[in-house]
Amino acid sequence: MKIAVLIKQVPDTAEERILDPGSGRVDRGASDPVIDEITERALELALAVKDQDKSTEVVVVSMGPADTAKSIRKALSMGADSGIHVLDDLLAGADLVLTARMLAAALRETGADLVIAGNESTDGRAGMLPAMVAEHLSLPMLGSLVSAEIGSGSVSGRRQNESGTQEVVATYPAIITVTERFPEARFPNFKGILGAKRKPVETLSATELGGETRAASTVLEVSKRPARTAGAKITDDGNAAAELVDFLASRRLI
């Protein structure tokens, strides 16, 4: 089986993340770049399949500037077999629509049975990219799973939200996205680190992938998050309990 994992290089969530007010883009120099935590869990899921069946081939796919190579190399050191880096200056500032089209084109080339992605990234958090990729590739998508069973001909999983639990299943080829409920990624071992540079990484440009390279959307304005304001205070004049229940219920917390 061949599994493609979409990984994203993002600013470390443990550090302060800054948006450049001029371009509206992430200031990549402001913090250390790391593999997005959720996509790292996606990779872990693929590697766990490979642990059980050594014939499994895991390819990581990422789009990003040149230093994304560092994250791809880390994924290879953790155990992925090969990498695909979508790299093109023309793609700087790409929006969801453009990114999805490029990644879909890159994934098409892999011929993967299963694509695993994170349900959202820790930086942009649009949470829509995998669905867009699925549309481009006409693949069934099992999104936001909390657990997954990867079989030889199909994948099944569980999805949970405030209204209930769904058991979902799709036959290959398919896309699934994992949430933070999945196990944490492993550390690369020394052999993995030293062997990573011998593993193949294919670089694909926008031209090679074809189509329009202009982002369809533009960031008009970036403004700082306002300082936190005090929450609503309930004064108990006899029906505080009821007000509290209404408050929690309106936010679907109970």
Add this chain to the structure above:
Amino acid sequence: MFELTEDQKAIVEMVADFAAENIAPYAAAWDRDHHFPVDVLAQAGELGMGGIYVREDFGGSGMSRLDAALIFEELSKADPTIAAYISIHNMVAWMIDRFGNDEQRAAWVPQLCTMEMLGSYCLTEPGVGSDAAALSTRAVLDGDSYVLNGTKQFISGAGTSGVYLVMARTADTGSAGITAFLVPDGTEGLSFGALEAKMGWNAQPTRQVVMENVRIPVGNRLGEEGTGFGIAMKGLNGGRVNIGACSVGGGQSALDKSVAYLKEREAFGKPLIGQQALLFAIADMETELEIARTMIWRAADALERGTADTVRLCAMAKLVATDAGFNAANTALQLHGGYGYLSEYGIEKIVRDLRVHQILEGSNEIMRLVIGRLAVEK
């Protein structure tokens, strides 16, 4: 030589991540409870830390002595005790890999590399420390086995290890009469003293190893009769560099904590870092640690290439680094004032842990003896 490769940077990053997640948060509790975290050691083993510079054919990581020094510095930033323990274990794994025959290597090296089995180095005796060539544990050949009698002192991991690398006397010819043996745990006649109460290094057990008519097959002799002292000293060359790296890591951690504290703590109307006397203390710690690190890297390089001045450089590195690490930790305690004396701030533990590095793997007085003799022999 002074610029790390991409691989080395990736290795340091991984070890730092591992140590920050699996060691640092628990180090204070392990110290307090005298808990030896063998499960975490096995995790380190899975990542390749059990046989860092052991050849790859029996499961070693096949890396360089400099790689090892970088790894030990990083581990020690999280906990000098665990880092130092792993360094001793690596010394044992390397000695078996380097001086063992293929049969012995196949029997012991794989599980030492994964740290599913731990190894102890047994040289020192209750009455014989610095004068190691005078050791009195005796091994007598009897048919196709050796019978060992004697007591080893200050043995890290004793009671937990799967194999004990014991230096014993096979002839009364001083250092030339010493032979190295592999004594498996569970051998009849092998027992251990009580857990020693110590100033630091509480997360690893230290006990006596007692041998009373311990019978082991001739096949458990490491190298030829009479080569044990050389094997022990060659192991210690690496051990000295590694323990020095552990001191640099602990000292660096104490320095980093001090910088953060002096920036935050205010007295006399401004942060303490504004006091030039304290800034100078930081400068001295920073400089001494960098000198030590430079010396460690140079000694590691000599060891790797087997240069003629290896013994001299390893002794210098051990002397400089263990002094610099302890001094940095002790200064850090002073800079933290009363808070440095409280366990909660993590400084006093570093002081307690690093103190013994000036004593073991050859005391710093013995380092001076080695360096001095070589200096006047030239």
